[in-house]
Amino acid sequence: MQWEAVIGLEIHTQLATKTKIFSGSSTTFGAEPNSQASIIDLAMPGTLPVLNKQALEMAIQFGLAVHSEIPAITTFDRKNYFYPDLPKGYQTTQMAAPIVGRGYLDIALENGGTKRIAIHHAHLEEDAGKSLHEDFQGMTGVDLNRAGTPLIEIVTEPEMSSAKEAVAFLKSIHSIITYLGISDGNMAEGSMRCDANVSVRPKGQEKLGNRCEIKNVNSFRFVEKAINYEIQRQIEILEDGGRIAQQTRLYDPDLDETRAMRSKEDANDYRYFPCPDLLPIAVDPAYVQQLKDALPELPEQKRQRFTEQLGLSEYDAGVLSSSRPLAEYFDKVAELSGDAKLAANWVSGELSAQLNRDAIEIDQAAITPEQLAGLLQRVKDDTVSSGAAKQVFAALWAKEGQTADEIIETKGLKQVTDTGAIEALVDEVLAKNTAQVEQYRAAEPDKRGKMVGFFVGQIMKASKGTANPKAVNELLAKKLNG
Amino acid sequence: MLDLSLTQMAQGLAERKFSSVELTQAFLQRIQIINPQLNAFITVTEQEALEAAKAADAQIAAGKATPLTGIPIAHKDLFCTEGIKTSCGSKMLDNFIAPYDASVVAKLKNAGAVSLGKTNLDEFAMGSSNESSFYGSVKNPWDTQAVAGGSSGGSAAAVAARLVPAATGTDTGGSIRQPAAFCGITGLKPTYGRVSRWGMVAYASSMDQAGPMARSAEDCALLLEQMAGFDERDSTSLDHPVPDYLSQLGTSLQGMTLGMPKEYFADDLSPQTAERIQAAIKELEKLGASVKEISLPLTRMAIPAYYVISPAEASSNLSRFDGVRYGYRCENPVDLEDLYKRSRSEAFGEEVKRRILIGTYALSEGFYDAYYNKAQQIRRLIAEDFQTAFQSVDLIVAPTTPNPAFDLGSNSIDPVQMYLGDIYTLGVNLAGLPAISVPVGQINQRPVGMQLIGNHFSEAKLLNAAHQFQQATDHHLQKPQLT
Numbered sequence: 034m035q036w037e038a039v040i041g042l043e044i045h046t047q048l049a050t051k052t053k054i055f056s057g058s059s060t061t062f063g064a065e066p067n068s069q070a071s072i073i074d075l076a077m078p079g080t081l082p083v084l085n086k087q088a089l090e091m092a093i094q095f096g097l098a099v100h101s102e103i104p105a106i107t108t109f110d111r112k113n114y115f116y117p118d119l120p121k122g123y124q125t126t127q128m129a130a131p132i133v134g135r136g137y138l139d140i141a142l143e144n145g146g147t148k149r150i151a152i153h154h155a156h157l158e159e160d161a162g163k164s165l166h167e168d169f170q171g172m173t174g175v176d177l178n179r180a181g182t183p184l185i186e187i188v189t190e191p192e193m194s195s196a197k198e199a200v201a202f203l204k205s206i207h208s209i210i211t212y213l214g215i216s217d218g219n220m221a222e223g224s225m226r227c228d229a230n231v232s233v234r235p236k237g238q239e240k241l242g243n244r245c246e247i248k249n250v251n252s253f254r255f256v257e258k259a260i261n262y263e264i265q266r267q268i269e270i271l272e273d274g275g276r277i278a279q280q281t282r283l284y285d286p287d288l289d290e291t292r293a294m295r296s297k298e299d300a301n302d303y304r305y306f307p308c309p310d311l312l313p314i315a316v317d318p319a320y321v322q323q324l325k326d327a328l329p330e331l332p333e334q335k336r337q338r339f340t341e342q343l344g345l346s347e348y349d350a351g352v353l354s355s356s357r358p359l360a361e362y363f364d365k366v367a368e369l370s371g372d373a374k375l376a377a378n379w380v381s382g383e384l385s386a387q388l389n390r391d392a393i394e395i396d397q398a399a400i401t402p403e404q405l406a407g408l409l410q411r412v413k414d415d416t417v418s419s420g421a422a423k424q425v426f427a428a429l430w431a432k433e434g435q436t437a438d439e440i441i442e443t444k445g446l447k448q449v450t451d452t453g454a455i456e457a458l459v460d461e462v463l464a465k466n467t468a469q470v471e472q473y474r475a476a477e478p479d480k481r482g483k484m485v486g487f488f489v490g491q492i493m494k495a496s497k498g499t500a501n502p503k504a505v506n507e508l509l510a511k512k513l514n515g
Numbered sequence: 516m517l518d519l520s521l522t523q524m525a526q527g528l529a530e531r532k533f534s535s536v537e538l539t540q541a542f543l544q545r546i547q548i549i550n551p552q553l554n555a556f557i558t559v560t561e562q563e564a565l566e567a568a569k570a571a572d573a574q575i576a577a578g579k580a581t582p583l584t585g586i587p588i589a590h591k592d593l594f595c596t597e598g599i600k601t602s603c604g605s606k607m608l609d610n611f612i613a614p615y616d617a618s619v620v621a622k623l624k625n626a627g628a629v630s631l632g633k634t635n636l637d638e639f640a641m642g643s644s645n646e647s648s649f650y651g652s653v654k655n656p657w658d659t660q661a662v663a664g665g666s667s668g669g670s671a672a673a674v675a676a677r678l679v680p681a682a683t684g685t686d687t688g689g690s691i692r693q694p695a696a697f698c699g700i701t702g703l704k705p706t707y708g709r710v711s712r713w714g715m716v717a718y719a720s721s722m723d724q725a726g727p728m729a730r731s732a733e734d735c736a737l738l739l740e741q742m743a744g745f746d747e748r749d750s751t752s753l754d755h756p757v758p759d760y761l762s763q764l765g766t767s768l769q770g771m772t773l774g775m776p777k778e779y780f781a782d783d784l785s786p787q788t789a790e791r792i793q794a795a796i797k798e799l800e801k802l803g804a805s806v807k808e809i810s811l812p813l814t815r816m817a818i819p820a821y822y823v824i825s826p827a828e829a830s831s832n833l834s835r836f837d838g839v840r841y842g843y844r845c846e847n848p849v850d851l852e853d854l855y856k857r858s859r860s861e862a863f864g865e866e867v868k869r870r871i872l873i874g875t876y877a878l879s880e881g882f883y884d885a886y887y888n889k890a891q892q893i894r895r896l897i898a899e900d901f902q903t904a905f906q907s908v909d910l911i912v913a914p915t916t917p918n919p920a921f922d923l924g925s926n927s928i929d930p931v932q933m934y935l936g937d938i939y940t941l942g943v944n945l946a947g948l949p950a951i952s953v954p955v956g957q958i959n960q961r962p963v964g965m966q967l968i969g970n971h972f973s974e975a976k977l978l979n980a981a982h983q984f985q986q987a988t989d990h991h992l993q994k995p996q997l998t
Contacts, residue, residue, distance in 0.1 A: 072615055076835040078608065079595045079617055079714040081749050111831050113878070115855055122834020173851075175839070304878035306887060309720035309828055311750050 034272070035236035038264045039244075040199050040229060041191035044206055045184050046216045047160065047224040048091045054159050054183035055082030055125060062222055066165070070177035076120035081310050084109075088183035089314070091215035092132045092157050093324050095185055098209050098331055099152050101136030103321045109157075109311040112303045117175045118162035126186075128305045131156035132316070133185070138209075139333065140201040141351065150202050151190040160184050179223075191230060191241065196260035200253050203227055204355075208332045212357040220251050227256055231263045233271065242267070243277040247291055250284050259284035263291050335360050343373035352381050358395045362402050369406030372413055379409060383426055399430045408437035420498040421446040450501045452508065455492075458500060459508045462491045473513055485509060516541055517677040518994070521586055521734040522761075524680065528575055528585045535575065535585025539568035539629050542587045546631065546678045549997050553654045555663070555673040557592045558600050559632040567629040574627065583741055584627030589682040591670050592633035593640055594620050594725070595714040603716050604638040604648035604666075607836050607843045607862035617714025618746050619683055619725050626741040631679055635669030638864045639833065640690055640718040642666050643933050644926060647866040652923055655697060656995040657960050661920040664694030670728045671698040676997055681729035681738050685715060687722045688821050689915075689940025692952035695728055696915035696964020699954040701981065701991060702728040703735045706971045707947035708753035710739075711746030717832040719825035720751070722944040731991050732953065732981035736760035739974060755972055763975040764982040769803030771980070774908030778814035779939055783917045791963040792914045795955035795984070799912065802983050806912070809904045813897050817941040820897065822934055823877050823890035824945070830874030833867070869930065898946040905970045910980055913939055915952040915964035943968055951977045954990040962993075 053060055056073035073080045089107075096103050110128040133155035139147045162180035164173050187206060193199045207225060210216040218225045232244035247263055250256045262284075267277050279297040284290075330338070332354045339350035353363045359380070367376035384405065388395060408429065412422045417437075425440045434440040441447055449455055463470055466488070473484045485506075492505050516524075516533060527533055543561055550556050564587070571585035595601045595613035597620075602608045616624065624630070637647040645653040645668030653668040655661035656676035663672040667684030671694035674682050684691040686704035695702025703726045710725040717723060727738035740761065745754040775796070780789060796806055838844035838858030845861055848854035863871070877886035904911060916936055926933040943950045948971060952964040969977045985991045 075840055077595075077614065077841070078601070078603070078611070078716040078835070079613070079712075081713055083748060083750050113831050113834060115834065115837060117837075117839050117851065120835060120840060122837060123831050302880045304831070304875065304880075304883075306827060306831070306878050306883070309751075310717075 036233045036268050036271070037236045038194055038260075039191045039232050039234065039241055040193040040195070040260060042187070042189045042193070042199060042202060043228040043230070044187040044203065045226045045228075046187065046206070046210055046218070048088050048183040048185060049214065049216050050085055050087045050091065050183050052085060053181035054085050054088045054157065056181050058181065060182050062224075064178055066174070066176035067178060070162075070180060074120065074177050074181045076122075082125060082308075084311060084314070085183060088157060089132065090324065091183075091213070092155065092185050093316070093321060094213050094215055094328065095155060095187075095210065096133035096136065097321070097325050097328055098213060099133075099136040099138050099155075101152060101155070102134035103132065103316060104130055104134055105318070106130055106313050106315055107132045108313045109308040110305045111308045112305055114301050114303055116161070117173060118164045118177070118180065120162065120177060120180055124159060124161065125308055125311070126158035127156035129307065130313070138202065138205050140198060140205050142201070143197065145347070148198065150192050150198075153188045153190050155185050155187040158184050158186060191232070191244075196257040196264070199229060199260055200257045203253060203256060205332070208355055212329060212331055220253070223251065226251060229256065229260050229263075231260055231267070232277070233264055233267045242271075243279045245277065245279065245291070246281045247284050248281055248294065255284060255286050258286070258289055259291060262289060266291065329357070332360075343367060343377075345373060345377050349377045349381055353377060356395070362395050362398070365402035366406045366409065369403060370409035370413070372409060375409050375413065376406070379405060383423065387426075387430060399432065400426070404429050404436060411437050411441060415448055415450070415501070417441055417446055418448045418498055418500070418502055420493060421448065424498060446497065446499055448501050449496060449499045450504060452504055455496075455500050455504050456508055458492050458495050459505065459512055462488060462495060463512060466491065470513065485513070488513070517545060517680075519680070520731060521583070521680055521729065521737050524586050525580075525582060525584070529580060535568040535571040535629060536565060538585065539564050539587050539631070542631055542679055549676050549678055552659060552997065553656055553663070553672050553676055553678075554651050555635055555653050555669040555676065555678055556589070556632050557602055557604070557635050557650050557669070560599055560630065563599070564629050564631045571627055571629055581627045582737060583623065586628050586681075587631050587679055588623060588628045588738075589631050589634050589670060589673055589679040590620055591636050591667050591682065591684050593636055593685050593716050594683060595716065596620050596630070596633065599633065601633070601716070602649070603640070604636045604650060605862065605864065605867070606649045609649065609843065611842050613714075615714060618711035618748065619742050620714065622741055622744070623683070623738075628741070634667070634673055634682055637666035637668070637690075638867050639716065639829070640666040640685055640687060640723075641829065641866050641870055643689070643693055643937055644921070644923075645669065645694070646923065646927065647864050649864060654923070655920050655961070656997055657699060657957070657962060658920070660922055661961055662697065662923050664697035664920060666690040666694075667702070667728060668694045671695050671700055671702065674698070674700045674728055674730060675995060677994065681727060681734050683725060683742070684728045685723055685725050686944065687719050687724070687825060688944050689937050691726045691728055692915050692940050692950060692964065692966060693937070695952040696954070696966075697920035697962065699957070699962030699990070699993060699995070700728060700730055701732050701735055701951065701953050701985075702726065703739060703951045703974065703977065704943065704949060705739065705743065705974055706753075706949045707944075708751050709755070709949070709972070709974065710742050711744070711749045711752045713746055713748040717828075719828040720832060721828060722825060722947075724944075731985055732951065732978050733761070733764060733985075735951070736764060736978045736982070739978070743974075758975050760975050760978050764979050766979045766983075767803055768799065768980060768983050771804040771910070772908045773799060773804050773806045773910050773912045774809035774904050775806055775912055776809050776811040776814065776904070778811050779913040783935075783938055784914055785918045787958045788914055788916070788918060788963050791956040791958065792965050795965045795988075796912055798988055799980070799984060802987055804980075807908065809908060809911070811897075811900050811904060811942065813893065813900055814942060815938065816893050817897055817945055818934060818938055820890040820893040821937070821941040821945060822873070823886050824894065826870040826874030827877045827887050828874065830871045830878065833863075833871060836862070866930065894945045897942050901942070901946045901948060901968075901970075909969075910973070910976065911968040913966045913968065915939060915966040919958050919961035919963055939966060947971065949974050949977055951981050953981045953984060954993070955988075956990055957993070
């Protein structure tokens, strides 16, 4: 039988507010346990929550970026359950009237097309603390530094049909939240976590199969692997005539498998009800409009501008718009150099390769967009050959000079277009390599093309890359075939 | 000295007739002698009080006195007090030293008041008799066989017995007004949001409200002025200017219309109580007020609505008492579930457990609409009924309770019987309105309270009406005989 997977995601994203959602405590990651837990975070008797306006604002920005409705009134609810890292015995969250209503996001498919994934809603809530099981023999430690960190939980409709689509969606969300600057999106530190609801059904069937929820997967790769594993697991059970038990499952990256955590039967009754400590919030439409007007250009819009206005390929546009700092770097280089395609080649080529070699991010690049643009202008006006340009790039990266011009000058990398000078080099190389010249002349014409490369290489080397390759080729052809 | 009003005390201090230390010592001595009979205090902070009194005297000497400088007060043990046990009347918090001051505590401290200690209450403010306290019931100073009322029974008894001239209370369903009525004192429940809830341990957050309890409306006015005001730490606190209540106490009642809700004078009301209330209403008429009958048709529905909403909120509010971070923890828990179950089972009393269970049930999947939602609908209708009434009357006049204080132990078998006694106070909390209870006489040595209910933020009007009444009568000056 042909099977079809149905996937929905719940993505928890920590918001990059300075302070917690309901208290003034700092949200910095990695501090001494419980050093960032105030009396509110500790749920001391008599303490009360006050909503962090910045968290609300970031949630609205997110909503606007995914084409969601922002309701006129939003409310907070309590989700009641007992756990040591949940100090109040309830989580303050949103259920009845979340701040972000229905929206959507278009994801790019592998076949080049796009698919629209509906977002059911997104809501604000507080993160729990952490239970620490190591270091405490037979006991559990509780660190409440994270308790009260603002989260938005993004809930999609079950509209993805493969692990690849789910990852594409997740990456789009990641790119949007980092573009907006509302989250660092760091999955390893848990600032972005993903639960996946997975079910399978015979292809063509409308009714959904029983689903399993895979909890807290913490990298794009694991999301893909966990979903693929889960789809396969469910298909195998169904093909053996079994039934899928509705469960919450945990992904184990070491074994690459999902394991049952709890079944639907032991699900908590969370007894949601409106939080009486927080009054309903009226969201001023003028305020929402103001936020909308101030939204930065988002990945999708950037990608579109890169292809339609700058003439980049879909691929380059996709790569360069994937992160905001990269896109902004590129934009600057393109503007200053006056050649978007050249800028795209260098940013996604030489520069990205260098970043990868140094294992650093674009904002740590040793070359400024101004420096790179300066170099590209010299490439454009043929002052340097592309080979020499790479040397200039390396020198700029190594801080051997301030500008491309300075380096070209001091290193003598200016392209030689003077045919007399090049001819002298050609003659010199041919004279030194008489054997190769004879071989060349004896070879069949179709083999000769390859052999020319040898001479070009030698000449370029002799010129330290400054000889104009076009002139070299022309002169060589004339002399060899002479 | 013990019978002076707060204004007279301030005057006496200003004129150096006595010092704050002397005043404080006088009350502390009285507490030492009388409290064992009443059990009104859980904690007496003698040393801290004397230090604060000394500081107050220095301030008075320096000419820097504020209205409450050097005046003794007490706090219901539901308000967090930094460095001092805050028990909430529960075994759960018997070992709990609060790390901070409640807003009300800090405000009164800043106003110069000298706190003598923490008063007894029903466990977590759940009860109408003060019998649910882990520290034992409070006895009514008028008749020690009778309850002092609840949940602010300790504050009411202490004020009535002259153990302290004024005290703070909290009122979620009548917890200031009912014990004030039972003990023959004056107690004001302000508009919801008038006084900050920061640091006041939550019972039912949407109704909890702190207020003053004293021997007269004038004293309550003085106290409320210092307690009230916007607090950014409480999102339900309202940013509404605090008037000078004291200066508004001289207004005549001429031309004022009082509404008598017929439902508050129906079969539930005992004939003797009705008589005292009617007599008091006659006094108000003599002062120039006109009285008309009105209807608050959903009065009886306030009981089920309140006893669904408040336990629902309480069941969630009290979840934090889990034995993990503070408070009681059972011995040798074998695992997490055991820790939770035994800590909570061993440290919560019967009434608290009952309300947690009721509230948990009411919020459960499948029951939510039938109970919680329905109760909220009733709540809205009750609030609307009050608004309709206030279109034709300035204030509502009613009994505070159907009967005077009942005997200790008499309602312990049937909690519902006790809930029914809250019929006249609950509607006010559901609607978020202010109301004041003033003494209007006695039945067999047990005081009777009359309630005046106003629209939102009408505290000044309520205090003035009560003050006018007290200027013309002497019920509030009666005191229990205790030796």
